[in-house]
Amino acid sequence: MKTYLPELSISDLVHALVSQDWATVEEKLSRQQYERLGLDRALAIASDLLARHQSLSGLRILDVGCNNGLVAKVLSALGCSVVGIDNGDVDGQGLYLDLQSQTQLAGFEFHSKDIAEFLDVEHRHWDCILLLSVTHHWETGYAMSGKRRYSDDDIGRLLATMFRRTRLSIYYECPSSEPGFETGFGINFLLRYCSELPKTRSLGHTIGPNGYPREFWALDME
Secondary structure (H helix, E strand, C coil): CCCCCCCCCHHHHHHHHHHCCCHHHHHHHHCCCCCCCCHHHHHHHHHHHHHHHCCCCCCEEEEECCCCCHHHHHHHHCCCEEEEECCCCCHHHCCCCCHHHHHHHHCEEEECCCHHHHHHHCCCCEEEEEEECCCHHHHHCHHHCCCCCCCHHHHHHHHHHHHHCEEEEEEEEEECCCCCCCCCHHHHHHHHHCCCCCEEEEEEEEECCCCCEEEEEEEECC
16 A cells, blocks of 8 residues: 555645635545545644744744655745755655655655754744654654664753754644553653743644544744
């Protein structure tokens, strides 16, 4: 079975937002059994930002582990300025083949880089950073394979750097009560590596591709 997302066009999304006719989007979602369905996360993030800041226009967003760019495309279509990065560990499936050519049309910037390498050479600050089901791979390697596993010091430095470079919020999705992860893993993960946490708000639960719920949080910097 494929584990990447079928393409959702920007025109489909814009039409749905303008007309409030979600039939095409719902039909595509009904056929998906994929990782990072994305629209639920993207629209939850957009709704939270609108409620708190009244506008999405020009908000600078970094999507870490952006997969095929669906969340980045959705938020770009809604007016945000989005940079997506992914280290390409699963690119044997061809997830990122078209991302570079899509960036001008979709309105977001893509880099095939590991987050640690990216932050070492890129010193921009962001309004928001998205960490959607990605940080647990820092401890275990991708899919618990050990590949690209970071040391404890690496993880602490990554989180500290992202906290310093985020103006509004970090949106953080993490495993919850699924095999290999204890209840409360997400917040406990942060507590292992951070001497002090930003204000945390629960945004409820999402569902992973394996059917297990995931916790969804906002870490607010202001």
